[in-house]
Amino acid sequence: MAVYTEVPDEALAAFLAAYDIGDLTSYKGIAEGVENTNFILHTTTGSYILTLYEKRVAEGDLPFFLGLMEHLAANGLACPQPIRTRDGATLGRLCGRPAVIVSFLEGVSVRRPGVRHCRALGAALAGLHAAGADFPMRRPNALSVAGWRPLFEAAEAQADRVAPGLAARTRDDLALLEASWPRDLPGGVIHADLFTDNVFFLGDDVSGLIDFYFACTDAFAYDLAICLNAWCFEADYAFNRTKGQAMIAAYQAVRPLEPREIAALPLLCRGAALRFMLTRLVDWLNVPPGALVKPKDPLEYDRRLAFHRRVAAAEEYGWSPVSPA
Numbered sequence: 001m002a003v004y005t006e007v008p009d010e011a012l013a014a015f016l017a018a019y020d021i022g023d024l025t026s027y028k029g030i031a032e033g034v035e036n037t038n039f040i041l042h043t044t045t046g047s048y049i050l051t052l053y054e055k056r057v058a059e060g061d062l063p064f065f066l067g068l069m070e071h072l073a074a075n076g077l078a079c080p081q082p083i084r085t086r087d088g089a090t091l092g093r094l095c096g097r098p099a100v101i102v103s104f105l106e107g108v109s110v111r112r113p114g115v116r117h118c119r120a121l122g123a124a125l126a127g128l129h130a131a132g133a134d135f136p137m138r139r140p141n142a143l144s145v146a147g148w149r150p151l152f153e154a155a156e157a158q159a160d161r162v163a164p165g166l167a168a169r170t171r172d173d174l175a176l177l178e179a180s181w182p183r184d185l186p187g188g189v190i191h192a193d194l195f196t197d198n199v200f201f202l203g204d205d206v207s208g209l210i211d212f213y214f215a216c217t218d219a220f221a222y223d224l225a226i227c228l229n230a231w232c233f234e235a236d237y238a239f240n241r242t243k244g245q246a247m248i249a250a251y252q253a254v255r256p257l258e259p260r261e262i263a264a265l266p267l268l269c270r271g272a273a274l275r276f277m278l279t280r281l282v283d284w285l286n287v288p289p290g291a292l293v294k295p296k297d298p299l300e301y302d303r304r305l306a307f308h309r310r311v312a313a314a315e316e317y318g319w320s321p322v323s324p325a
């Protein structure tokens with residue numbers, strides 16, 4: 001459950017007094033999520049999400065995240081829109097935490113995405129990349145290849161306790177990726193965490209994208225690689241090429257991949273899997289006493305890595321020269 005900060009009624013009322021969003025009729029904490037404290041607010045004008053940023057989101061990054069959501073929403077992307085106070089501020093403070101109110105998005109996330117969800121996601125991802133094209137702020141990706149070795153070093157000594165041989169195979173993956181990571185790919189704003197829990201659907205259509213708190217400036221194809229990892233593996237860790245094909249084709253219908261992006265896809269997928277394996281591994285080995293949130297299993301990404309190590313070409317992810325949408 002992710003309500004880390006309790007908010008007394010009076011503190012909430014004082015905070016809301018700065019906004020023009022009507023009178024509060026009810027509110028409650030949201031159990032989902034791992035990073036921040038979220039409440040759903042119902043007022044006489046509609047529903048909103050109140051987020052209190054906990055320690056894992058750097059306060060200095062908030063202008064980037066909030067500015068990005070405003071920019072994307074203004075460019076037609078269905079994403080949370082920060083609500084301004086009467087004084088024009090998007091960022092406030094509540095119970096000692098930076099806090100914002102954003103618009104509520106309708107829809108539900110899917111736990112086991114089908115081919116049609118992967119197709120819709122591919123189009124939505126390309127739409128996000130297009131909507132972010134002229135966003136003027138930059139945020140380097142702290143969890144790209146240069147950030148992986150410090151994570152590995154923090155976990156290396158205990159990695160084999162999690163799975164035999166994990167330290168050695170991670171060391172080898174890391175060395176290979178550091179030596180060959182593609183650095184000159186087309187890029188811009190990427191979401192960098194577009195897992196199924198961050199995408200809402202109404203029927204077969206994407207109704208909203210949330211959780212922009214890993215968003216950064218990086219290669220577009222790396223975002224696609226993150227999504228191929230998160231959406232296209234089955235429960236037995238077999239890669240479903242039909243899902244990959246649907247996602248890539250729908251992405252390319254909006255933004256065709258360049259030959260160098262296609263060539264780089266196997267490395268990008270391997271790097272994306274390593275990134276999530278490593279952050280999960282560090283969290284897994286450092287669960288604080290009394291933690292509210294169960295850490296995610298790093299071995300889910302160790303198993304994906306076993307697949308990526310055998311891949312030689314983008315075709316194995318479902319890319320094809322003439323991709324049917």
Ligand SMILES: Nc1ncnc2c1ncn2[C@@H]1O[C@H](COP(=O)(O)OP(=O)(O)O)[C@@H](O)[C@H]1O
Pocket residue numbers: 002030032033034035036037038049079080102103104105106197198210211212213
């Ligand atoms: N704008 C929104 N509209 C509707 N629901 C939202 C919105 N933002 C967050 N939520 C709900 O809150 C949950 C946690 O949000 P998320 O941003 O993923 O939190 P965290 O950053 O803590 O992981 C989501 O799974 C969703 O149920």
Ligand SMILES: N[C@@H](CCOP(=O)(O)O)C(=O)O
Pocket residue numbers: 033034035193195197198211276279280296
């Ligand atoms: N998607 C990441 C963890 C980040 O969680 P989120 O709830 O903020 O999306 C993972 O699966 O490791």
